Amino acid sequence: MLLLACRRVVLSLAVGAAAAALSVLPASAADPAQLIQSTATEVIEIIKKTTPGPARQADIQRVLQTNFDLPYMGQQALGANWNKASEAERTRFLKAAETAEARAYSERFGQYGGQTLTVGKVTPRANGLFIIDSQLSQTSGQPIKLQWEVRDAGRGPRITDVKVEGVSMVMTRRSDFNSYIQSHGGSVEPLIAELESRAAR
């Protein structure tokens, strides 16, 4: 009896150890691709089940918050001006930018008309980056090339950029914000005010 108990204990210990070992393995290449696929599925579900409006925007904002690394993207979008901003300004900026992004994505996805996203090659790069190529089928014409950048900073893989036909969302926003900041005296405050007023609309 003692022997059986021992064996069971040993077995459960072994299973536990195996599970623990698996969980500390580095993220396999399948995870980023799965992240993209699950994001797409979640968004499609939301679009199907909700009508355009604040509820849909809130749902999509939640998807963005879990699957995208929004603080990192916001920091990238501010570029060199991040260092010039105070802590309070950074928080306000991230919050306003997040709402703006959620609204933008909500409207973009609202145009979804049954296209399918085919996830393709996953390329691991240095610094924990993964580049995932994918294609969005179109009803007429060539499929759109989407390239996703996924980064694992310890909290699991998160999307940090989307490139549509080579146009990076983060880079475009960075140019946009930078130009606005330069033309408004070089401080981040006017930009934050503008983003907040847009979020409030």
Place this chain on the structure above:
Amino acid sequence: MHFKVQAACATLLPRFWPGIPRACGGPGLALIIESVSKSMTAGVRRSVVAAAMAATLVGGCASGDTGAAEVWDPIETPNRFVFAINRTVDMIAVRPLAVMYRDGVPEPAQKSVRNLLDNLGEPVTAINEVFQGDPSRAATTMARFLVNSTLGLAGLFDVATMLGMKRTKTDAGQTIGIWAAKGVEPENGGFYLMLPLAGPSNARDATGLMIDYAIDPFQILPIALNVDWFYYSAPRYALTVVDYRSRTMFALDDLEKNSVDYYAALRSAYTQNRAELIRAKREKTDTKSELERRDNIALVR
């Protein structure tokens, strides 16, 4: 002036972008453009080469920054002015027309118009593919043109795609970008230029537009055959504008709505898109430097 630019570029060398010294200026570019332009008539050649030489000599450091390079825009004020005019004309005339076209004209008719316009552009694409060193693709494009012009009733029906010949589109701006000297990044297209009506462009692409216009058989032939401008050129370019506007409407509306500075966002998006088209073709011979570039950007971030 050329040497001053070079000296300035050398001092701005960022640590993580080894290609920077060669990315400024681009004498190789000028040589290539010269050879391409030798096949054109003297008048056109002079103006094209003048523009191209101007673009390369004042090539400047578009990539003075690390990571995300700001597009070099030395004539930003006139560009913004032209942009404002473009937007007004667009809002008053072009966009309503494009909306009426998109909503009113039945989908098959829109497809036929697009096929027709694409077919008229195939010879230029084929010529550019030859210059890009891709003769097999050029042969496919010419085959597409022949099939669609005959079986497809002057291009209204895209029979060639059904037969398995995929459509490719390229232009002289991409050809110049591909032939540019090794250190010239695809993002570096010379100074940014906002063309009246035609929209965003840069020194390289505007030169490309002029070259394409000059070598387009469907622009040379009507003149040689004394076809009145009213019967061919005007309808063709009007249709091109409306069709193109209706196709890009979603993307441009999205960009305008979600940017605080539409001009800057459009400038960035345009430059990135063109760079991607060129990079996709250069990548075949330049994979190592492309991966290095991505690694460098990751480091800088």
